[in-house]
Amino acid sequence: xxxxxxxxxxxxxxxxxxxxxxxxxxxxxxxxxxxxxxxxxxxxxxxxxxxxxxxxxxxxxxxxxxxxxxxxxxxxxxxxxxxxxxxxxxxxxxxxxxxxxxxxxxxxxxxxxxxxxxxxxxxxxxxxxxxxxxxxxxxxxxxxxxxxxxxxxxxxxxxxxxxxx
Amino acid sequence: xxxxxxxxxxxxxxxxxxxxxxxxxxxxxxxxxxxxxxxxxxxxxxxxxxxxxxxxxxxxxxxxxxxxxxxxxxxxxxxxxxxxxxxxxxxxxxxxxxxxxxxxxxxxxxxxxxxxxxxxxxxxxxxxxxxxxxxxxxxxxxxxxxxxxxxxxxxxxxxxxxxxxxxxxxxxxxxxxxxxxxxxxxxxxxxxxxxxxxxxxxxxxxxxxxxxxxxxxxxxxxxxxxxxxxxxxxxxxxxxxxxxxxxxxxxxxxxxxxxxxxxxxxxxxxxxxxxxxxxxxxxxxxxxxxxxxxxxxxxxxxxxxxxxxxxxxxxxxxxxxxxxxxxxxxxxxxxxxxxxxxxxxxxxxxxxxxxxxxxxxxxxxxxxxxxxxxxxxxxxxxxxxxxxxxxxxxxxxxxxxxxxxxxxxxxxxxxxxxxxxxxxxxxxxxxxxxxxxxxxxxxxxxxxxxxxxxxxxxxxxxxxxxxxxxxxxxxxxxxxxxxxxxxxxxxxxxxxxxxxxxxxxxxxxxxxxxxxxxxxxxxxxxxxxxxxxxxxxxxxxxxxxxxxxxxxxxxxxxxxxxxxxxxxxxxxxxxxxxxxxxxxxxxxxxxxxxxxxxxxxxxxxxxxxxxxxxxxxxxxxxxxxxxxxxxxxxxxxxxxxxxxxxxxxxxxxxxxxxxxxxxxxxxxxxxxxxxxxxxxxxxxxxxxxxxxxxxxxxxxxxxxxxxxxxxxxxxx
Numbered sequence: 023x024x025x026x027x028x029x030x031x032x033x034x035x036x037x038x039x040x041x042x043x044x045x046x047x048x049x050x051x052x053x054x055x056x057x058x059x060x061x062x063x064x065x066x067x068x069x070x071x072x073x074x075x076x077x078x079x080x081x082x083x084x085x086x087x088x089x090x091x092x093x094x095x096x097x098x099x100x101x102x103x104x105x106x107x108x109x110x111x112x113x114x115x116x117x118x119x120x121x122x123x124x125x126x127x128x129x130x131x132x133x134x135x136x137x138x139x140x141x142x143x144x145x146x147x148x149x150x151x152x153x154x155x156x157x158x159x160x161x162x163x164x165x166x167x168x169x170x171x172x173x174x175x176x177x178x179x180x181x182x183x184x185x186x187x
Numbered sequence: 188x189x190x191x192x193x194x195x196x197x198x199x200x201x202x203x204x205x206x207x208x209x210x211x212x213x214x215x216x217x218x219x220x221x222x223x224x225x226x227x228x229x230x231x232x233x234x235x236x237x238x239x240x241x242x243x244x245x246x247x248x249x250x251x252x253x254x255x256x257x258x259x260x261x262x263x264x265x266x267x268x269x270x271x272x273x274x275x276x277x278x279x280x281x282x283x284x285x286x287x288x289x290x291x292x293x294x295x296x297x298x299x300x301x302x303x304x305x306x307x308x309x310x311x312x313x314x315x316x317x318x319x320x321x322x323x324x325x326x327x328x329x330x331x332x333x334x335x336x337x338x339x340x341x342x343x344x345x346x347x348x349x350x351x352x353x354x355x356x357x358x359x360x361x362x363x364x365x366x367x368x369x370x371x372x373x374x375x376x377x378x379x380x381x382x383x384x385x386x387x388x389x390x391x392x393x394x395x396x397x398x399x400x401x402x403x404x405x406x407x408x409x410x411x412x413x414x415x416x417x418x419x420x421x422x423x424x425x426x427x428x429x430x431x432x433x434x435x436x437x438x439x440x441x442x443x444x445x446x447x448x449x450x451x452x453x454x455x456x457x458x459x460x461x462x463x464x465x466x467x468x469x470x471x472x473x474x475x476x477x478x479x480x481x482x483x484x485x486x487x488x489x490x491x492x493x494x495x496x497x498x499x500x501x502x503x504x505x506x507x508x509x510x511x512x513x514x515x516x517x518x519x520x521x522x523x524x525x526x527x528x529x530x531x532x533x534x535x536x537x538x539x540x541x542x543x544x545x546x547x548x549x550x551x552x553x554x555x556x557x558x559x560x561x562x563x564x565x566x567x568x569x570x571x572x573x574x575x576x577x578x579x580x581x582x583x584x585x586x587x588x589x590x591x592x593x594x595x596x597x598x599x600x601x602x603x604x605x606x607x608x609x610x611x612x613x614x615x616x617x618x619x620x621x622x623x624x625x626x627x628x629x630x631x632x633x634x635x636x637x638x639x640x641x642x643x644x645x646x647x648x649x650x651x652x653x654x655x656x657x658x659x660x661x662x663x664x665x666x667x668x669x670x671x672x673x674x675x676x677x678x679x680x681x682x683x684x685x686x687x688x689x690x691x692x693x694x695x696x697x698x699x700x701x702x703x704x705x706x707x708x709x710x711x712x713x714x715x716x717x718x719x720x721x722x723x724x725x726x727x728x729x730x731x732x733x734x735x736x737x738x739x740x741x742x743x744x745x746x747x748x749x750x751x752x753x754x755x756x757x758x759x760x761x762x763x764x765x766x767x768x769x770x771x772x773x774x775x776x777x778x779x780x781x782x783x784x785x786x787x788x789x790x791x792x793x794x795x796x797x798x799x800x801x802x803x804x805x806x807x808x809x810x811x812x813x814x815x816x817x818x819x820x821x822x823x824x825x826x827x828x829x830x831x832x833x834x835x836x837x838x839x840x841x842x843x844x845x846x847x848x849x850x851x852x853x854x855x856x857x858x859x860x861x862x863x864x865x866x867x868x869x870x871x872x873x874x875x876x877x878x879x880x881x882x883x884x885x886x887x888x889x890x891x892x893x894x895x896x897x898x899x900x901x902x903x
Contacts, residue, residue: 058867061763061868061869063870064856080846080847080860080868
């Protein structure tokens, strides 16, 4: 994934984990919910928070802090769940991403986005579409399909399934 | 007149109907093969063919109609006893059935695809003498001689809305013989008051044919109820036959002696209303015609009444509903149940007696609504069973084996979705029986079994489950061979100690196939794991038992429904779980003291009976410690009683099953989720799977300690 694909001005939703600002393509975001009770599914990795009830549907929630290797934090009034639509093996799946707080929706022109440096981001580079600059701050634009790709989620299955025979 | 979409819709309806008819035809043919003299079955096959042909022609499936007509003609001879039912006939008719089915799936333009390879031998089957008497004798009666019929066809005004195109009917009439149709346009209103969906035109048709009056009636067989139809025989240009279905004005006038036949003959040629003509030519007074009309009207009314009575008697007790509508109904009921749970919770919280009684009423109604909705979706499994008869017949022939399929419990009802998804795995299992399990006749005779193999399908209810058994009397499974193969494939290690049941279940593992030769029927090693996955997706399970040389029994255990179940809500710490109530037998208390006294063994003494239990808190790695007195929910798992230890039992819960989605699809021991009254999510436990996991872990631990033991002994 590279910056080359970002050719036109796109709107992004930014959210915070610790002090860092991340951005998601707004087209991928369905809605933002306040934090509600999440039901943990047993024998799954910590970053899989569990499932919530989204108007009668059951939606899995991923703790973005733990997913990105950051320490977990107390829930605050700002804690929210960003409901995103990701493409998982060619199927659109609805997922929740647990974030510290949601910031704003902003336009970013392609010339303000740079490719992510290979080192120094503390994140897997293939998770990052590019680095945006806004008010002299860097924003990491996430490739949400990659973050929630089937391989990433397969970890869930490996730890969860205690294969019989 | 009609837009394309409504025409397409009618075509779709025809297709659906035709599929059903073809299925029925197949059943009839297969039964006919067993009892070739059964007139009722021959009639059934004939009727199926006739309806496929008739409505095919009406909805523009000419290719199908033409092809089916040929087959129907042959069956007509059979029906008249002029042709015997032979195996060849059944074979050819079955392949004709398949051909029609193919035609249905093809785009209409390809419908002329010849079925010659079927029809030619089929025609050859027709005995010469039967052919000579004429195939035109299609519906008995006065055939052979050319007869002229006068047909008054007055379609009802809403005939277009019913998807009938009168011009197609006229075209069909033309195929019977020389035909002259005269359209009456006098009742068409002015352009600005025309309703384009109403039929204002009516027809008088003169038809000369040698096919007999029934053939003419058959053309209108589907519109009879929606139109006024009078078909009369007219022998030799004007002499009336004797058996009139409905008396005509002119005829009544003759009977009363007002006019002569000669007058009529001259009038008839002009194809207009006789009454009007007669009045115009002053042969009778309008009053007399009126009287005759009244009589005609009278007869018509009586007839109409009779028809109505017939119609009422025939009113079907079932209706056809698109399955999509049913699915959305079930979804709505599911949401309703969830909302009802919230209401119940709220009313319990408020403790208002008025609200409580309303909530109880709603709960009762919702329960009934749920049961009714679920029962609508229930279908007997028999339709699937009858499909397999054909499969067994064809396959056993192909493989040179003699196999009889017997079925039992075809009336057992299962959720529509389950039945649909069950088809493929069942086909696979039956193929396996025929290909691998049942030996060729010579080997069977050598080991003293009857040469004819047996495959028995049975279905029955067992609690909230349906058990489907596939039993064969073949060679049985070779446990040693399976074991050896599994070791070779690296599925198990030579040290693994497995029970017989576990060895058999190895054949369900991916990439496992013991057949030495790969046939085109089965044995590519992709089989059984696909079956297992399909059954797993239905939240069912597969059990295998076998006796070498005697046979194998495969049992599929399937839930009755996939949508809503009765559940028992329990909690562990802050987490809520639902156990399917159908498997729950009782709940007993487990004091911490008792558990401590059991020396770490997870066994409870329930009225003198030893029941092993699983601590869900440990199993699910839930933090914290349980209360002083915990609850053991005792469930029946495959004939055994297993306890599940939870903190407390909350109560009964109507559980609308939601899937956990792709991400959690391989989570073991959890079969889904449901939404509780307070809007949080509770997980549904897969009791059977949890037991299996616990058993397996136990066994691993035991194997580990045994190894340790043997190592120590080796040291000594």
